[in-house]
Amino acid sequence: MIFSTLEHIFTHISFSIVSIVITIFLITLLVDKIRGLYDSSERGLIATFFCITGLLITRWIYSRHFPLSDLYESLIFLSWSFSIIHLVAYLKKKNNNLSVITAPSAIFIQGFATSGLLTEMRQCTILVPALQSQWLMMHVSMMLLGYAALLCGSLLSVALLVITFRKAITICGKSTFFQNTYLFSFSNYYKSQLIQQLDHWSYRVISLGFIFLTIGIVSGAVWANEAWGSYWSWDPKETWAFITWTIFAIYLHTRTNPNLKGTNSAIVASIGFLIIWICYFGVNLLGIGLHSYGSFILTST
Secondary structure, eight states, rough: OOOHHHHHHHHHHHHHHHHHHHHHHHHHHHHHOOHHHHHHHHHHHHHHHHHHHHHHHHHHHHHOOOOOHHHHHHHHHHHHHHHHHHHHHEEEEEEHHHHHHHHHHHHHHHHHTTSSGGGGGOOOOOOGGOOOHHHHHHHHHHHHHHHHHHHHHHHHHHHHHHHHHHHHHHHHTOOOOOGGGGHHHHHHHHHHHHHHHHEEEEHHHHHHHHHHHHHHHHHHHHHHHHHHHHHHOOOOHHHHHHHHHHHHHHHHHHHHHHTTHHHHHHHHHHHHHHHHIIIIIHEEEEEEHTTTTTOOOOOOO
16 A cells, blocks of 8 residues: 555656756757756756666556556666666766657656556556566666667767758758858758767667667567567567667668668658657557557547
8 A cells, every 4th residue: 555655646746857958958949058957857867767676666566567567667668778778878977869859758758657548557467477576676777778779879860860850951951151151061061060979879879778678579579488488579579679770780781881871761760760669659559469568548638
């Protein structure tokens, strides 16, 4: 009873903080150079991280299993994973570009998970026999950490494409007046540096996510052999996980070719962004296959 109450408290606190932080982020997007609001949003996200951590620990103790058995718990863990990436970037204070991606992602995922849409899934239930394994923590946590890192890196690649596209428009429409030459050159240099930074961090984050995803798929295959007697069954979830792995393997391969780096590799990563959501969220909408535990069900209210 105590842990159930604590879980509700952490859920409501995190949702309240998330709502406030979302409002602050929207204000900072509309009004630049308000340092106080930006610092408040950063502190709010750190507070959200501790609330999510408390929520996961409380649910773990209350349910007596690692909280990754359904979509609601996996969304909470995914938000926590984004918060971890954001916290590392915030503490290092070396890459504000990464924080711009991780902060809104963590906020919106947490807001969706704690909203009224997944109320029925919040009830702790006994694990089905196939999930009563030590591999649950290893496999699902690695997959979700991989999803978080790959989504983050893919969004950086999307930002790279947007900036590159705007840069191309600027070049085509540039003024021929001499007095604008210096300003254009400075702006062009700044955009080039930003594109290089986005490309660099996208590669690093996607590489990390690819390692997590690989470990998750391998551990999942071992677990599947123990639970179902087969390492691979071409289940919809397994199939899309393999497609996701292939897409980002292609991305990493394009990075080895200097002629394909930058825009070309960013296009592959952007495609991977959509593939991840199909693998993680789209398959749950269908509720079919061996991985249909805790499928997405909207409440009637």
